[in-house]
Amino acid sequence: MRQILFLLAFSCTCLTYAQGILKGQILDLESLRPVSGAFVSVRNFPSLDTLLKTDQRGFFSFEGPQANYGVGFRAKGYEDQNLLIRIDNGKTRELVITLKKRIELDALNRNTTFMSATRGESSVEKLTSAITQIKQEELNSQISRTLPEALIGKAGVWVEKNFHGGGSARIRGLAGNQALLMVDGIRINHGGLTGEVHNWLSSIDLFSIDRIEILRGGGGTAYGSDALGGVIQVFTRDPDFSSDGKLGIDFEGGLKYGAGFWDGSIQGMEQSSRAQLSILGSKVATMVGLSVKDFGHLLGGGGTGLQTPSSYSEVDIDFKTKLKLGKSGLITLALQRSTLDSVSWTLRRNGIGVEGFETFQLNPLQRSLGYLRYEKENKHPLSQKITFTASYQEFLEKRDREVPASIFSQTETERVGSSGFSLVNESAKDKRWVHTSGMDLYFEAFESERSSIIDSTEIPVISFGLYPELANMLRFGLFSIHQLKFGKFLFNGGLRYDYSRISAFEENFGDISLDNHPVSAHLGLAFQAFKQHRLSFEFNRQVRSPNMGDWRQLGDSGNALIAPNLELRPERGSGLEFAYTHSSKFLQFRLGAFTNYVSGMIPWYDLRRDGLDEELQRFVYRRAGTAYTGILGLEAELLWNIIPQGGWFLEANGSYSRINYSLASLADRPSRMTPPINGYLKLYFKKNKAVAGLWGQAAAAQNELSLEDITGEHVFLEGTESWAVVHAYASYGLEWGSIAFKLENLFDRDYLLRGSGIRAYGRSFWIDLKVVL
Numbered sequence: 001m002r003q004i005l006f007l008l009a010f011s012c013t014c015l016t017y018a019q020g021i022l023k024g025q026i027l028d029l030e031s032l033r034p035v036s037g038a039f040v041s042v043r044n045f046p047s048l049d050t051l052l053k054t055d056q057r058g059f060f061s062f063e064g065p066q067a068n069y070g071v072g073f074r075a076k077g078y079e080d081q082n083l084l085i086r087i088d089n090g091k092t093r094e095l096v097i098t099l100k101k102r103i104e105l106d107a108l109n110r111n112t113t114f115m116s117a118t119r120g121e122s123s124v125e126k127l128t129s130a131i132t133q134i135k136q137e138e139l140n141s142q143i144s145r146t147l148p149e150a151l152i153g154k155a156g157v158w159v160e161k162n163f164h165g166g167g168s169a170r171i172r173g174l175a176g177n178q179a180l181l182m183v184d185g186i187r188i189n190h191g192g193l194t195g196e197v198h199n200w201l202s203s204i205d206l207f208s209i210d211r212i213e214i215l216r217g218g219g220g221t222a223y224g225s226d227a228l229g230g231v232i233q234v235f236t237r238d239p240d241f242s243s244d245g246k247l248g249i250d251f252e253g254g255l256k257y258g259a260g261f262w263d264g265s266i267q268g269m270e271q272s273s274r275a276q277l278s279i280l281g282s283k284v285a286t287m288v289g290l291s292v293k294d295f296g297h298l299l300g301g302g303g304t305g306l307q308t309p310s311s312y313s314e315v316d317i318d319f320k321t322k323l324k325l326g327k328s329g330l331i332t333l334a335l336q337r338s339t340l341d342s343v344s345w346t347l348r349r350n351g352i353g354v355e356g357f358e359t360f361q362l363n364p365l366q367r368s369l370g371y372l373r374y375e376k377e378n379k380h381p382l383s384q385k386i387t388f389t390a391s392y393q394e395f396l397e398k399r400d401r402e403v404p405a406s407i408f409s410q411t412e413t414e415r416v417g418s419s420g421f422s423l424v425n426e427s428a429k430d431k432r433w434v435h436t437s438g439m440d441l442y443f444e445a446f447e448s449e450r451s452s453i454i455d456s457t458e459i460p461v462i463s464f465g466l467y468p469e470l471a472n473m474l475r476f477g478l479f480s481i482h483q484l485k486f487g488k489f490l491f492n493g494g495l496r497y498d499y500s501r502i503s504a505f506e507e508n509f510g511d512i513s514l515d516n517h518p519v520s521a522h523l524g525l526a527f528q529a530f531k532q533h534r535l536s537f538e539f540n541r542q543v544r545s546p547n548m549g550d551w552r553q554l555g556d557s558g559n560a561l562i563a564p565n566l567e568l569r570p571e572r573g574s575g576l577e578f579a580y581t582h583s584s585k586f587l588q589f590r591l592g593a594f595t596n597y598v599s600g601m602i603p604w605y606d607l608r609r610d611g612l613d614e615e616l617q618r619f620v621y622r623r624a625g626t627a628y629t630g631i632l633g634l635e636a637e638l639l640w641n642i643i644p645q646g647g648w649f650l651e652a653n654g655s656y657s658r659i660n661y662s663l664a665s666l667a668d669r670p671s672r673m674t675p676p677i678n679g680y681l682k683l684y685f686k687k688n689k690a691v692a693g694l695w696g697q698a699a700a701a702q703n704e705l706s707l708e709d710i711t712g713e714h715v716f717l718e719g720t721e722s723w724a725v726v727h728a729y730a731s732y733g734l735e736w737g738s739i740a741f742k743l744e745n746l747f748d749r750d751y752l753l754r755g756s757g758i759r760a761y762g763r764s765f766w767i768d769l770k771v772v773l
Helices: 002-018 136-142 707-711
Strands: 020-028 039-044 048-053 059-064 067-074 081-087 092-099 130-135 157-160 168-171 180-183 209-216 230-236 248-262 265-280 284-295 298-300 305-307 312-325 329-341 359-377 385-402 409-426 433-453 461-464 469-486 489-506 510-516 519-530 533-544 560-562 571-583 587-601 607-613 618-623 627-643 648-663 677-687 690-699 723-734 737-744 764-772
Touching: 020 067, 020 081, 039 059, 048 059, 081 092, 130 136, 130 587, 136 209, 136 723, 136 737, 168 230, 265 298
Parallel strands: 020 092, 180 230, 560 618
Antiparallel strands: 020 059, 039 048, 039 067, 067 081, 130 209, 157 168, 209 230, 248 265, 248 764, 265 284, 284 312, 298 305, 312 329, 329 359, 359 385, 385 409, 409 433, 433 461, 433 469, 469 489, 489 510, 489 519, 519 533, 533 571, 571 587, 587 627, 607 618, 627 648, 648 677, 677 690, 690 723, 723 737, 737 764
């Protein structure tokens, strides 16, 4: 018996040794990065048919008897590749396969994974929301100067620049504290914001961005307050782990230069550089980057000439490291810091400086962020992934003002510290029922100070700033979002409970606080009538809780007393959207109609008289939710592969909106800053590593002005004229990096983005060079 067992074991060993081995790695042809999750089919008819899958490093391995095999390589988004390979007994055959990305339509992101709609990974087939993604490839080819400029021309988004170093995005007509900005899942909107524009979007380094997601008309259920118009979320780049288990070092450098011609010479408008070092290990991956930028005075079109002052400088530092814990755990530590110095704020109406200020500078505008994230993947279908994030973010804004021919000068300093915690649980993504649930907690502390010199003694007078003493804000939220697919029907739904509390001390009123408990909800339905046709509906009920920006400048103002309103309630938005989507191999089209009604709005400039303080003999004023806005709009998006074999594409979008805005005492007027019609058209050629094209932007005139337009500093009293501009660009990928070139405003048109305090670029050229080693 022992002899028989020995012979059987020996036979099996010999048989195993006699077999041959086929192993290899699959890489992306352009980036040479591993392609994980690719399928490898090994066939030797009629006896063998095996399907393999590459691991996270792109490796696969097969063992079989001596023969000729047909081997196929297939991955999502790549062209298939098939080979005939010979395997000999007792030998190992090693391969390195490079797959070429498939050129396919993706303007409506049908092949894209989103995070912003549900806070968990989700494909467009499982969403009813209007959402767009800007990928790194597009950011690189079009050479945007700043993040706000990268958003220009996107459906449902309007960008206004009240100064050259700023830029705020309006989502379907709403901005400031009504449009939520986020980076890596962390709120940028702090509790000191008002309904005015804010410029923290400019504090995100464009060089560090991996992708941008724009969620229009929703987001309140997932993220809470401030998403009345939608959400813009930026995801920064991640370091890669080593694909072969060995320690590796990558270096990436970038140079960008932009200039125009004026008065017989070249006027430089941007000189930026980027250096990034990555250390790649099998368990630890680290990336550190430094960006230095020098922006010159902006050259306007049509003979406008140099717009001074509009120059400033910027330094950005970012660090991110990832650590694998076992087979299913991942820790991420990230640090970001952006500093904009000597940013001149040019407030002009009809060429006249506002309020007589000769200089108005942000010096500095600074944002710092650090976060620690832990991700754990599980096998349970109801809890496939858990993510915990702890973060701290600090905002510093210092404003310097000076009046010409006068001793008067003023410095205002605001500092906001925000500590955040979040916990998110995601269920399995391949089930009929998918859900994401979790909680958020943010605590914010506010400091502000104003220093003025108002007489010949030149002695500074320190006074209260925008926020009262000991000002702070607490936010807490619980949410649950669900997706259910049943045949041709898709149901989306979610519910969120929020608690917010703002507190402060003011010498006239003592300790003051305000609590609110709003609830947000959304419901979506989609019907896939045919393979290429889809109808969808979505309802959103969202809120903006009162924040410290609604209690700004409390106290004695000399001739009046500004009191806190302890009865403030959240602004509430009710939105409806209907959309039709066509998606075929060579044509994608989406047409959506939406409406959004926001009630109980709290205008920062509208102080209501509320009686007389008999002791101080001063009238008392309070801010109240006295305004509302009704928004009605249409959005269309198109991507057409005109010549499928030639790589020619036509991409376009257009937006129409009618936005009525009212205070309790005024009739309906159009809301500020957004033109009634605006659009974008791009014709481009794309093949392999080369991209070239033309794109144009246009906006209709708007001569009706809102109250904010009339009383503000940025919009001309006669309104904003219509305009259309054309740009050209080209980019090419090389083995050692890439090069891109752009011609801005080919016809040198003088134009103004509505709501902006500075005119846009005239005819100019931009060069972007990247080196990867």
